[in-house]
Amino acid sequence: MIYVxxxxxxxxxxxxxxxxxxxxxxxxHTPDIMNYTNDVNRYNLDLSGITSLMIKLKACHxxxxxxxxxxxxxxxxxxxxxxxxxxxxxxxIVYRAEGSLDTDFSxxxxxxxxxYLPFWIRWADGDIKLxxxxxxxDHVLGNFKNADHFVVxxxxxxxxxxxxxxxxxxxxxxxxxxGYFDSxxxxxxxxxxxxxxxxxxxxxxxxxxxxxxKTCMGFNFNSARNRCxxxxxxxxxxxxxxxxxxxxWRFYSKCYNEKTACLGxxx
Numbered sequence: 347m348i349y350v351x352x353x354x355x356x357x358x359x360x361x362x363x364x365x366x367x368x369x370x371x372x373x374x375h376t377p378d379i380m381n382y383t384n385d386v387n388r389y390n391l392d393l394s395g396i397t398s399l400m401i402k403l404k405a406c407h408x409x410x411x412x413x414x415x416x417x418x419x420x421x422x423x424x425x426x427x428x429x430x431x432x433x434x435x436x437x438x439i440v441y442r443a444e445g446s447l448d449t450d451f452s453x454x455x456x457x458x459x460x461x462y463l464p465f466w467i468r469w470a471d472g473d474i475k476l477x478x479x480x481x482x483x484d485h486v487l488g489n490f491k492n493a494d495h496f497v498v499x500x501x502x503x504x505x506x507x508x509x510x511x512x513x514x515x516x517x518x519x520x521x522x523x524x525g526y527f528d529s530x531x532x533x534x535x536x537x538x539x540x541x542x543x544x545x546x547x548x549x550x551x552x553x554x555x556x557x558x559x560k561t562c563m564g565f566n567f568n569s570a571r572n573r574c575x576x577x578x579x580x581x582x583x584x585x586x587x588x589x590x591x592x593x594x595w596r597f598y599s600k601c602y603n604e605k606t607a608c609l610g611x612x613x
Contacts, residue, residue: 357602361386361515363503371506372410373427373442380419383412383502384513390606391519394497397470398482402514406459407431409511411467412502413474419500426490426498428467428476431457439474439490451488462514469498527553527564527598530611536566536595537610538588540580547574556600564599564610 363384371382387393403409409430416423427440435454441447456478457463466482468475472495477486505511542561545552549567552574556562559576566575571594587610589597599610 357391358516358518359387359389359391361388361513363513363515365503365505365511365513366509367504367506368508369506371504372429372432373412373425373440374446374448378421379427380412380414380416380421380425380500380502382506383410383419383504385419386501386503386515386517387519389609390603392522392603392607393501393517393519394499396498396517396519398466398468398517399501400480400482400516401465401467402462403430403457403465403511404460404462405431405457405505405511406509407434407457408505408507408509409457409513410504410506412504413467413469413498414500414502415496415498417499419502424494424496426469426474426492428474430465430476437476437488439476439488441474441490441492443494447490447492449488449490453487456487462512469495471495522602523557524601524604525557526601526605526608527556528601528605528608528611529596529598530608532589533596534591534593535589535597536575536592537564537577537597538590539563539584540578541566541575542578543574543576545574545576546572548572549574552576553598556598562600564597566595566597568594569596570594 373379411428413426424443429438437453438450464480466477472492475489479485556565561578562576564577599608601608
């Protein structure tokens with residue numbers, strides 16, 4: 347399940363996912379490790395501008411976060427692996443490119459099998475850090491400095507050695523609106539999210555008005571009546587974009603990262 351909320355400064359994505367791999371999977375000895383991960387960014391948004399994420403995690407041990415340079419999660423591209431409580435009392439930060447470099451640090455009793463605990467990961471300027479709590483930068487557990495740092499373009503998570511992981515992952519991504527809207531092939535359809543403005547205008551003006559607004563995620567348009575409803579997620583976290591059938595209307599969703607991430611088309 348992925349939750350989406352649109353803020354003035356960008357898109358905030360919260361992903362809830364369960365993971366469990368029966369065998370041993372880690373970047374030292376698993377060439378295709380990204381194939382074992384659950385993708386945090388299923389909307390194909392541009393992650394290149396972010397440098398941190400927040401995690402709430404419930405697991406007994408062996409939780410892995412993979413930060414890859416590949417948009418398509420190609421395991422042969424450079425990646426960072428952050429392993430939280432791999433052998434119950436030790437955590438690792440691994441850099442894998444042509445070879446592997448890593449650091450480890452003692453983290454006894456850092457995970458809980460039945461309670462969600464907060465963690466954060468930051469990787470700005472090749473200084474990869476793992477910490478606890480809800481504030482990025484506080485309570486650092488360990489870090490690894492990589493002079494050959496790279497841009498993180500995709501993120502995956504897994505738990506191996508039979509450990510069941512329950513993840514709540516929050517990231518903020520840049521809202522690089524591509525200038526495109528997609529109707530998601532839904533004619534005679536009207537979205538029921540928050541209407542922030544209802545105006546009489548042409549379709550071009552409707553799209554332009556939405557495009558100029560950071561909070562507008564799309565619009566309903568009736569071409570016969572030249573009616574335009576600008577739409578927003580409001581302040582709520584969104585798990586669905588409700589809509590209903592209504593003759594003459596069409597819902598258009600704002601698209602990001604060229605035309606590959608049109609949020610309204612994913613629900």
